[in-house]
Amino acid sequence: MKQLNIGLFGFGVVGEGIYQVLSQKPQLKSNIRKIVIKHPDKKRNAPSELFSVNMDDILEDDKIDVVIELIDDADAAFEIAKKALQKGKDVVSANKKMIAQHHVELIDLQRENNVSFLYEAAVCGSVPILRNLEEYYDNDLLNYVRGIVNGSTNYILTKMRSGTETYDVALKAAQENGFAESDPTLDVEGIDASYKLSIITLHAFGRLISSKDVLRKGITSLKPDDFQYAAEKGYIIKLIANSTISEDGRLIPTVLPTFVDKRETLALVNNEYNGVLIGSALADEQFLYGKGAGRFPTSSAVLSDISALRYNYKYELRKGFVNGFDGNLPVIRKFYIGFNTGTPFDSSIFTSIDELYRSREHEYITGEIELNKLRDSGILTDKNLSIIAFT
DSSP: OOOEEEEEEOOSHHHHHHHHHHHHOGGGOEEEEEEEOSOTTSOOSSOGGGEESOTHHHHTOTTOOEEEEOOSOHHHHHHHHHHHHHTTOEEEEOOHHHHHHHHHHHHHHHHHTTOOEEOGGGTSTTOOHHHHHHHTTSSSOEEEEEEEOOHHHHHHHHHHHTSSOOHHHHHHHHHHTTSSOSSOHHHHTTHHHHHHHHHHHHHHHSEEOOGGGSEEOOSTTOOHHHHHHHHHHTEEEEEEEEEEEOTTSOEEEEEEEEEEETTSGGGGOOTTEEEEEEEETTTEEEEEEEEOSSHHHHHHHHHHHHHHHTTTOOOOOTTOOEEOOOSOOOOEEEEEEEEETTOOOOGGGOSEEEEEEEOSSEEEEEEEEEHHHHHHHOGGGOTTOEEEEEO
16 A cells, blocks of 8 residues: 655645544555645644645645645636646546536546546535446446535525525525535536536546536525425425436436425435435446535545545546537426516416416416427526426
């Protein structure tokens, strides 16, 4: 088992957690040699000689063979990862935006320089989805991967389901508990989940997609009336990321608020937990579950990647990576669209209508909509409309 000499970028809650664990457990044979930070005047719980503001103190140090990147800036993270790989250093990252935007280039750099680029922590916190897709399902015929991949939104939806907390109150609680950022846009608008889904899709199917290819709607438009409808019908509302291969081989990537039957597995995934279902032609359906948000779940995934590096582990991407999306979504799904009474809405978007309801304050329509039409109509960005898919 080889010794790892690590250069760490970022010393936030996760970075400090990694430092503390590696310092206290010499049996992990991983030594942090230098830590690059942005604000040198901030007091930190580590020896001052470890810290630097110069990235070259890590990138140009030939004794450092592993770079751990834990910063928020996706552009800066890409430059760090790129230079580190070019220098022949292994890289561990938790930056899903950076990976989603530069996936192929980073994988190519890994191969060209015969190093490892690992990023389990970027996807589902403590849930080892990528390693399972790479190893256990490397030769299996998968039909879909779908689930809850953002702990922040799941925490908010869990609180809102009680009927006593509005979106704003639930969001504040998520922020106070460290599950949501001060600017929660990436989480609550489904952008974070779209980044993660694009990464998952490559490992599951060998299909390369952009996060912009994902049909997306966040949770900010959801209202108490929507949760009341769900309760009456026996559903739980979850933000579901879903990559499905249709019968004709077409990839359908979506991130949408979704009614999940309360008896189904994903309905039982609450608070900051993540849960992912893997549908297989041979093994039927498998379920992975664990904490997806917070300091310790992310630290757990980073430590797992560090451990894998001691055995020279690499993502092989045996299914390859081909362009996985042609922009066409000729699939019809059932939806619920709710809005305040009197809000202008053109119901002709529905191919067929199952249910119409109107009260003094609230209206909703359920029925079938083609995904192409839903995307092209522009209503996904309308803050006045609750748009929820049925499973």
